[in-house]
Amino acid sequence: MALLEVDNVHAYYGNIHALKGISLTVEEGEIVSLIGGNGAGKTTTLRSISGLLSPREGTITLRGEDLRQYKAHQLVSKGVAMVPEGRGVFARLTVEENLQMGAYHRSDRDGIAKDMRRVYQLFPRLEERKGQVAGTMSGGEQQMLATGRAMMSRPTLLLMDEPSMGLAPVLVEAIFQTIEEINKEGTTILLVEQNAHMALQIANRGYVLQTGEIVLQDSAKSLQQNAMVQKAYLGID
């Protein structure tokens, strides 16, 4: 049984048919990349999985358990965490308070303290700035913070929405390295990206999304070689 199974999901915004029967699976321990251009429906897919949006049709299961019966707030304790698009840190809280927010539904103080240390290990930068107000940090630091905050809920499945958006290339590299590291420690990751180059480099498998439909799926290696992907998403002619 796959960790996450999304089957034939249709989602609408009013009359706009944003997802037209999406199906994908994520196996335990994998990094799966979902690539696609602007408006393809990547965010909508993640919002459907995390319960922020209720699809009209289709099933979503986590280890065989129907996720659609749960509300967004219940999913966090089911082990699904999301790093929202555009980082979404609490701009006026400090770094440390942001991280604590990520663990707000937990009550195991020791565990929280341990995870906090772990996040600071992954992102030493955050520890240096733990008293700083999140809104005053650079884009890269905010992305680290949003990722760290999601880790504080000890997710089994981490959903990441375009972590590379608006970051300088050096920072993108660093963020992707951390994603790999988080994955090696046992967190399964579903990564949504326009930046196909990096996303396919660290992923096991990938899906290509176009106007609400999955048009291609394969191992990340094969996708990197695929002529259509190269032309549309990797800028290779």
Add this chain to the structure above:
Amino acid sequence: MMAQLDVRNTIRMGLLAGVVAVSLSMIGMVEAFDQRDVITDVFSLGQLLLFTAPAIVGYMVVQRGKVKAYGPALFGGLIAGVFAALPIFALLILTLIFPNIRAQLVNVSPTLIGILAFGNGQVVGGLLMTAVMGILGLLGAAIYVIPDRIGNPLILGLGWTLLVGVLSEVLLNILRPLLPRAVLRFLFGTKGITFATAVILLILITTGIVWWQEKGREQAKARREAMSSGQQKTRRQVSLGMGLILLFVLPLILGTYLTEVVDNVGLYILMGLGLNIVVGFAGLLDLGYVAFFAIGAYTVGVLTSQGGLGVGHLSFWVALPIAVATSTMAGMLLGVPVLRMRGDYLAIVTLGFGEIIRVLATSDLLKPVIGGAQGVLQIPKPEIFGFTVIQPQHFYYVILAGVFLAIFLSSRLRDARLGRQWMALREDEDVAEAMGIHLVKTKLLAFGIGAAFSGLAGAIFAARLSSIFPHSFNLLISINVLSLIIVGGMGSLPGVVVGALVLVGLPELLREFAEYRLLLYGALLIAMMVTKPEGLWPSPVRRRELRAAEEETAPQIEQVG
């Protein structure tokens, strides 16, 4: 860069201060406040009102230019003060040219002219006024120029001395039974403190603060550090215990009238703590908060009244929890339609709710149940173990218990998971939702708990007054409560207490203020937003938020991590 006095700006600000002083005179405030002496036979509250502006402006002009040299600074202060007197001089001359000006400017009475001219003719008086304001401006500037370690304590000393003077009547009432008459006669004059008291106070407070800054703080710190942690704990407990004892004997010290004022403050603290949960913790701007106060009051009224409208004739203590529960339900119910609204929309809709409740209370529709404009009468006083709670001093303890309970609950909730959810909600609804916070539940709990505190206040209010009328539940109460939270500091529990003392307590102590209460609110709110937007006693988070907002305007450099 050499600090420079900007002469044009100095003149402009001086004139502005003068216009303020003239405005205060022409709306009748100066005359009304002249009845009360701050320092007996030296100057009145009305004069304090007039003379604060030039002194502050004298300080501000040199502070703005950062002028630290005595010559230019004193000169700048003098100029500002003199120009502050010009509008008043002009007003005096105007009364000379048009003796019947009172037909147009009703408040320009002979008494006011007398105050402005120090009892002299207009020309001589005007010249005197110019001299006095010039000197005050100069003194204001001088306070800025002298070293901060003396200047700041001097400002504080002046402020406290004047406050004691303004509140001298209250103090006299408290001290009368405690001190021998001869001492009282030395300290207090007929309408204020004596000049000698003022001088002594000023010197004591100022030197006290200077001493504290230079020596006392270190000594106290050293003493604290020398103590073992056990001793420190005992010390904290002792001071806490003394504070509690003081709170318990307060009504005995204050007497009936002042206790009544304190009771009023207490009810506002209760409401403030409730609204603080909604606005301060959860960030939901609610302008119809009075609705729940009304619901609490009417529930107790109808359930306990001995009059025609009474149903059940329950005892107060049975009706109280029902009132709180009803308010809580109402809070949640009214929360449902506004779940999807934010910011200004939320404010406007809740404003409407508050009005609907008031209109319903006045309406003929509900008249058979809650009495319409005639209200609910004959609400009995609460009884406890055969003892009837009648006096303000008795109600004090009921209110105190309520406030303690509300503070305890607020602080527990703030630090609990729910408090974190509120904080996330206040910061960013979308992110909060993405993090899995149940927005509906979180919001409704804030509305419900906030309404519960207000309902409790309303219930006590009804029993205290024995009768309630719809006009007691107007928009002004919502505005008062919101203002006291803002002035105290959003989200801060001590802030609510301080805000209520300043906005509700002070105006009641100075009866002259009653008429100008809203003016005072407006002025205070503006002054606070400009000089201390985080409030008088801000919560740590809020203080930082505002500092962060300032930093955000500074250019950011993307750093490589």
